[in-house]
Amino acid sequence: MTTTRFAPSPTGFLHVGNLRTALFNYMIARQNDGEFILRLDDTDPERSTEEFAAAIREDLTWLGLTWDREEKQSARLERYNAAADTLREKGRLYECFESPTELDLKRKKQLNMGKPPVYDRSALTLSEAEKDALRQDRPSHWRFKLDHERIEWKDGILGDLSIDAASVSDPVLIRGDGQFLYTLASVCDDVDYGVTHVVRGSDHVTNTATQIQIIQALGGNVPQFAHHSLLTGPSGEALSKRLGTLALRDLRDAGIEPMALLSLLARLGSSDPVELRSNIDELIAGFDLSHFGAAPTKFDVEDLKPLTKKFISNLTFEEMKDTIRAIGVPDAQAPDFWEAVRENLETRSDIGRWWKLCRDGAEPLIDEEDKDFVRDAMRLLPERPWNKETWGTWTKAVQDATGRKGRGLFMPLRKALIGQPHGPDMAKLMPHLQVVKAAQLS
Ligand code: GLU
Numbered sequence: 001m002t003t004t005r006f007a008p009s010p011t012g013f014l015h016v017g018n019l020r021t022a023l024f025n026y027m028i029a030r031q032n033d034g035e036f037i038l039r040l041d042d043t044d045p046e047r048s049t050e051e052f053a054a055a056i057r058e059d060l061t062w063l064g065l066t067w068d069r070e071e072k073q074s075a076r077l078e079r080y081n082a083a084a085d086t087l088r089e090k091g092r093l094y095e096c097f098e099s100p101t102e103l104d105l106k107r108k109k110q111l112n113m114g115k116p117p118v119y120d121r122s123a124l125t126l127s128e129a130e131k132d133a134l135r136q137d138r139p140s141h142w143r144f145k146l147d148h149e150r151i152e153w154k155d156g157i158l159g160d161l162s163i164d165a166a167s168v169s170d171p172v173l174i175r176g177d178g179q180f181l182y183t184l185a186s187v188c189d190d191v192d193y194g195v196t197h198v199v200r201g202s203d204h205v206t207n208t209a210t211q212i213q214i215i216q217a218l219g220g221n222v223p224q225f226a227h228h229s230l231l232t233g234p235s236g237e238a239l240s241k242r243l244g245t246l247a248l249r250d251l252r253d254a255g256i257e258p259m260a261l262l263s264l265l266a267r268l269g270s271s272d273p274v275e276l277r278s279n280i281d282e283l284i285a286g287f288d289l290s291h292f293g294a295a296p297t298k299f300d301v302e303d304l305k306p307l308t309k310k311f312i313s314n315l316t317f318e319e320m321k322d323t324i325r326a327i328g329v330p331d332a333q334a335p336d337f338w339e340a341v342r343e344n345l346e347t348r349s350d351i352g353r354w355w356k357l358c359r360d361g362a363e364p365l366i367d368e369e370d371k372d373f374v375r376d377a378m379r380l381l382p383e384r385p386w387n388k389e390t391w392g393t394w395t396k397a398v399q400d401a402t403g404r405k406g407r408g409l410f411m412p413l414r415k416a417l418i419g420q421p422h423g424p425d426m427a428k429l430m431p432h433l434q435v436v437k438a439a440q441l442s
Pocket residue numbers: 007008009041182186199200204
């Protein structure tokens with residue numbers, strides 16, 4: 001049974017970087033008829049909020065990334081306590097008393113001497129009497145004692161990896177105020193929930209090394225790890241500063257379609273082409289983690305726009321019916337109206353703009369040299385009702401009367417009718433134009 005999890009901390013809104021992690025884990029679970037867990041890493045009570053947790057659920061639901069089970073770390077403190085006891089019994093968890101300032105000083109000294117800033121384990125040399133004395137006047141934190149050996153694993157994206165445990169500080173698992181840290185909680189959860197695959201950002205590679213040893217110390221099965229590259233901006237700049245503006249909910253508010261986001265992020269950074277898909281199943285079918293590379297992945301928010309536009313143009317009338325009705329298009333006219341505008345919508349809400357233009361008319365855009373031509377053309381406008389032939393009949397009559405042809409004929413008429421040089425096929429749009437302000441000028 002394949003089990004994956006997406007484990008955000010509810011301390012902020014999800015952004016495109018998080019989505020990539022969520023999506024990969026989701027797709028692996030679905031590809032294997034497995035289980036996808038939403039795990040809220042909320043061991044930090046000060047920064048985690050229920051509002052952010054609710055926002056995470058809402059964003060995932062909007063994208064259609066459904067989870068089979070939800071867990072939260074704050075509900076499992078007893079379990080983490082028990083795990084800490086197990087590690088203590090095995091001599092793998094030891095008490096330390098250095099303050100943050102002291103640790104900082106140690107690090108600086110090591111760096112000055114050209115040494116890596118790895119914790120020197122001096123707490124291991126304390127006698128029981130010394131520890132008792134220290135406990136009287138300062139809080140203690142607890143570190144996992146790494147076995148100093150090479151930790152190796154086959155990474156699902158990065159291939160064979162190994163990290164020398166001696167080059168890494170013994171990780172702190174319990175803080176001075178008693179708070180369990182993510183590392184311990186995450187490992188317990190992965191073991192208890194039978195997580196088989198962990199895909200996460202490459203910023204977690206070192207964590208993985210230490211987590212493998214903790215999992216083994218707890219007698220659990222080590223999942224398969226894979227670390228995807230981090231996203232950068234279009235010219236390679238770090239995205240982290242801009243992530244605030246790339247929150248999933250902001251993209252949603254800007255009209256970006258879920259399938260545009262999913263189609264891009266499910267393939268970006270892989271050797272497979274980014275192609276718009278109409279549903280998640282198609283993305284799942286073609287997903288292969290081994291096609292992803294280690295290099296940082298460039299992400300350009302602009303790429304979501306053409307995908308969104310294309311997705312909308314592919315929607316059927318049935319799928320858009322409610323939206324079209326909601327903006328006030330009469331039912332009898334609605335299917336044809338959809339056909340007229342579907343290729344010209346940047347976002348779904350754009351449809352309201354086209355309907356308003358049809359209903360109220362547009363301010364004509366008439367170049368100085370076209371004034372006489374447009375006035376003459378307006379006199380030739382056919383009687384209503386208009387249908388799909390009206391544009392052809394009218395422009396033919398205008399051509400006969402003025403001798404203009406091609407772009408010189410069509411563009412001034414389009415601009416006069418809809419106030420802009422681009423837009424829907426005029427033959428399809430014309431039956432819906434209820435008001436033509438240019439006709440009132442003559
Ligand atoms: N809460 C952690 C994070 O968001 C989870 C990392 C992991 O997947 O283990 O970075």
